[in-house]
Amino acid sequence: xxxxxxxxxxxxVRKLESIVDLTPEERDALFxxxxxxxxxxxxxxxxxxxxxxxxxxxxxEGFALRYKLVGEDRRQxxxxxxxxxxPDLQSLYLKTLDHNLATLTQARxxxxxxxxxxxxxxxxxRLAGAFWRETLIDAAIFREWMVGLGRRRAPARIxxxxxxxxxxxxxxxxxxxxxxxxxxxxxxxxxTLGLSAxxxxxxxxxxxxxxxxxxxxxxxxxxxxDRLAEEGEFDPLYLHQDSMKLPE
Amino acid sequence: xxxxxxxxxxxxVRKLESIVDLTPEERDALFxxxxxxxxxxxxxxxxxxxxxxxxxxxxxEGFALRYKLVGEDRRQxxxxxxxxxxPDLQSLYLKTLDHNLATLTQARxxxxxxxxxxxxxxxxxRLAGAFWRETLIDAAIFREWMVGLGRRRAPARIxxxxxxxxxxxxxxxxxxxxxxxxxxxxxxxxxTLGLSAxxxxxxxxxxxxxxxxxxxxxxxxxxxxDRLAEEGEFDPLYLHQDSMKLPE
DNA sequence: CGCCCACTTGAACGTGTTCAAACGTCGTGG
DNA sequence: CCACGACGTTTGAACACGTTCAAGTGGGCG
Numbered sequence: 436x437x438x439x440x441x442x443x444x445x446x447x448v449r450k451l452e453s454i455v456d457l458t459p460e461e462r463d464a465l466f467x468x469x470x471x472x473x474x475x476x477x478x479x480x481x482x483x484x485x486x487x488x489x490x491x492x493x494x495x496e497g498f499a500l501r502y503k504l505v506g507e508d509r510r511q512x513x514x515x516x517x518x519x520x521x522p523d524l525q526s527l528y529l530k531t532l533d534h535n536l537a538t539l540t541q542a543r544x545x546x547x548x549x550x551x552x553x554x555x556x557x558x559x560x561r562l563a564g565a566f567w568r569e570t571l572i573d574a575a576i577f578r579e580w581m582v583g584l585g586r587r588r589a590p591a592r593i594x595x596x597x598x599x600x601x602x603x604x605x606x607x608x609x610x611x612x613x614x615x616x617x618x619x620x621x622x623x624x625x626x627t628l629g630l631s632a633x634x635x636x637x638x639x640x641x642x643x644x645x646x647x648x649x650x651x652x653x654x655x656x657x658x659x660x661d662r663l664a665e666e667g668e669f670d671p672l673y674l675h676q677d678s679m680k681l682p683e
Numbered sequence: 684x685x686x687x688x689x690x691x692x693x694x695x696v697r698k699l700e701s702i703v704d705l706t707p708e709e710r711d712a713l714f715x716x717x718x719x720x721x722x723x724x725x726x727x728x729x730x731x732x733x734x735x736x737x738x739x740x741x742x743x744e745g746f747a748l749r750y751k752l753v754g755e756d757r758r759q760x761x762x763x764x765x766x767x768x769x770p771d772l773q774s775l776y777l778k779t780l781d782h783n784l785a786t787l788t789q790a791r792x793x794x795x796x797x798x799x800x801x802x803x804x805x806x807x808x809r810l811a812g813a814f815w816r817e818t819l820i821d822a823a824i825f826r827e828w829m830v831g832l833g834r835r836r837a838p839a840r841i842x843x844x845x846x847x848x849x850x851x852x853x854x855x856x857x858x859x860x861x862x863x864x865x866x867x868x869x870x871x872x873x874x875t876l877g878l879s880a881x882x883x884x885x886x887x888x889x890x891x892x893x894x895x896x897x898x899x900x901x902x903x904x905x906x907x908x909d910r911l912a913e914e915g916e917f918d919p920l921y922l923h924q925d926s927m928k929l930p931e
Numbered sequence: 932c933g934c935c936c937a938c939t940t941g942a943a944c945g946t947g948t949t950c951a952a953a954c955g956t957c958g959t960g961g
Numbered sequence: 962c963c964a965c966g967a968c969g970t971t972t973g974a975a976c977a978c979g980t981t982c983a984a985g986t987g988g989g990c991g
Contacts, residue, residue: 485920503830505916511830525823528816533823533921553930557808567815568776574818575773575781577825582751582759584832585877589979620937629833634979636939668753672733673781682801837947868969882947884971 446607447493447545450519453606455565455681464559468552470545475538482523486532490546493521497542498618502626503534512627514576515539515600519607524570527552540618561681572675579673584629587668589638592628594667597648597655602671618653642666694855695741695793698767701854703813703929712807716800718793723786730771734780738794741769745790746866750874751782760875762824763787763848763867767855772818775800788866809929820923827921832877835916837886840876842915845896845903850919866901890914 448465451457457465472495475481481499482488492499499516513534516522522536527549538544556563576599583592597617604615619627625635639650647663649656657663696713699705705713720743723729729747730736740747747764761782764770770784775797786792804811824847831840845865852863867875873883887898895911897904905911 501826503826505830505834509834511833513826513829525819528812528927529819529823529923530925530927531920531923533923534826549930560805560808560811563808563811564776567811567818570815570822571773571777571818574822574825575777577822577829578749578751578761578782581761581825581829581832582753584829585759586753586757621939622937631980632937633939633981637979640939672779675777675779675781677778679776679778682797870969879948880969881949881971884969885947888971 446495446519447521450569450607451562451565454568454676454678455561456678461559461562464555465562468547468555470547472543472545475542475544477538477540477542479538481536481538481544482526482532483535484532487530488523488526488532489550490548491521491523491526491552492536493545493547494518495543495545497544498539499536499542499544500539500623501534501536510626511629512623513580514573515627517603517607517609521547521566521569524566524573539623564681568679575673575675589628589630589634590642591667592630593624593635593638593642594647594663595669596624596628596667597650597657598660598664598667598669598671599674601655601657602674602676606674606676613658614654614656616653617650617655694743694767695769698817698855699810699813702816702924702926703809704926709807709810712803713810716795716803718795720791720793723790723792725786725788725790727786729784729786729792730774730780731783732780735778736771736774736780737798738796739769739771739774739800740784741793741795742766743791743793746787747784747790747792748787748871749782749784758874759877760871761828762821763875765851765855765857769795769814769817772814772821787871812929816923816927823921823923837876837878837882838890839915840878841872841883841886841890842895842911843917844872844876844915845898845905846908846912846915846917846919847922849903849905850922850924854922854924861906862902862904864901865898865903 445466448457448462451465452462470493481492484503494516496518499522501513501516501522503511503513505511514522523532526532552566556566579599583595587595600617601610601615604610609615621635621639622632625632628635630638642648643650645662647657647659647666649658663669693714696705696710699713700710718741729740732751742764744766747770749761749764749770751759751761753759762770771780774780800814804814827847831843835843848865849858849863852858857863869883869887870880873880876883878886890896891898893910895905895907895914897906911917
């Protein structure tokens with residue numbers, strides 16, 4: 436059977452491998468995970484608040500996001516997800532979804548039955564640990580965003596967010612000479628950072644006038660990483676991008 | 684050997700039992716978890732940002748909180764923890780702490796070696812699932828707080844927070860005729876909700892004038908739950924307090 | 932060409948911050 | 962017993978950050 440070694444077909448394997456040391460059996464088991472691949476257009480809900488899904492969604496290509504609606508007109512974006520991530524892994528243990536999962540761009544998504552994941556984890560407990568760890572990093576990012584939302588001014592929030600997305604995309608090889616794809620509108624950026632679209636726009640201008648980056652056409656290029664990181668008080672520790680030995 | 688049935692000595696067992704169905708073996712194993720019990724005074728750090736702990740902390744009695752510092756003078760409180768919770772369970776898989784864990788009140792804390800937890804989970808995979816689930820609920824609370832920090836005005840944040848703490852304490856039997864202990868200062872409340880102490884004070888007055896609750900002397904009494912929940916746009920779904928069947 | 936959508940700008944407004952001072956309660960020590 | 966200090970709460974006033982509403986710009990695409 437064909438076993439690609441780079442994980443180019445299955446970014447999940449590449450993701451996990453970048454963090455933990457997989458045995459050949461574990462790699463094979465991951466490749467053998469039964470998965471239904473589906474295409475979504477941009478800005479489509481995949482699963483919704485209140486749903487009780489029986490499968491998880493692996494982002495294979497494109498970007499996804501999670502959000503909550505509050506009242507009629509307010510939205511808070513909770514997370515962005517890049518290839519190799521499983522935004523709704525939590526649904527394995529939290530049966531009712533408490534937020535929405537949607538595509539940001541056109542995306543290819545792999546649907547994996549909970550059953551298949553339970554089986555996999557029962558057979559390979561170390562993989563269960565690796566998945567658990569992924570959800571813990573998710574939570575670590577939530578915490579850092581809470582700090583931004585609660586205690587940072589608009590420009591710092593933007594700078595911090597840009598640094599984070601750059602680091603994460605870089606880690607999966609999606610940063611090319613200082614540039615990443617970041618196809619979000621200013622309104623979406625505002626919904627992420629707890630700002631109005633108007634103020635997001637003005638804060639962006641303020642940062643742009645400092646020549647820290649260019650952000651247009653859905654692409655972000657960072658010109659001065661150090662000063663941007665300083666502006667955003669960015670310390671990448673919370674991303675936990677170091678590799679680790681799995682116990683057991 | 685003595686096996687208390689109510690879990691009064693070990694709130695961890697009571698907590699897990701309120702959510703999942705434990706077998707007698709699993710209960711015994713939980714009771715047998717080796718644990719070093721330690722007393723802390725109020726407002727003491729237990730573990731700090733940057734630490735690499737080799738043990739987890741079970742809150743047995745009292746309250747704990749987690750926070751991040753940003754710059755010199757700003758603090759964001761990330762979570763409050765009540766008896767039965769393990770605030771730093773994540774340290775099992777995220778080796779370096781990205782925030783601080785401290786006591787809010789005087790507290791009794793059980794220190795459990797990671798080793799002991801790995802062993803327990805290897806022997807009882809369903810308990811691993813239960814612990815994982817706890818960390819997922821943690822993350823669900825972070826998400827809800829993000830919505831508050833990003834998209835709710837001060838009075839709604841306060842109302843929401845009060846509803847949440849009431850529900851959580853009620854679930855472990857710590858609400859007595861509409862009253863809970865909530866020994867936090869207005870400054871701490873502000874650091875939780877991303878507000879200044881002054882504005883927290885004024886928003887509290889605004890709510891108080893509506894007779895929704897009394898909050899003094901470290902005790903919160905809710906007079907009109909429905910109106911308070913409405914004011915805070917509180918929907919308890921995100922707490923995932925329903926019980927569930929563990930797979931495997 | 933014309934429409935849609937995202938971005939941009941201006942102006943008035945509002946929520947929340949900051950600084951400063953005062954008040955009350957409680958526990959300590961003289 | 963009173964004086965004192967510490968701490969949390971409360972108040973006022975000036976200010977800053979961010980919102981809202983409204984209008985205008987510009988590019989991309991049918």
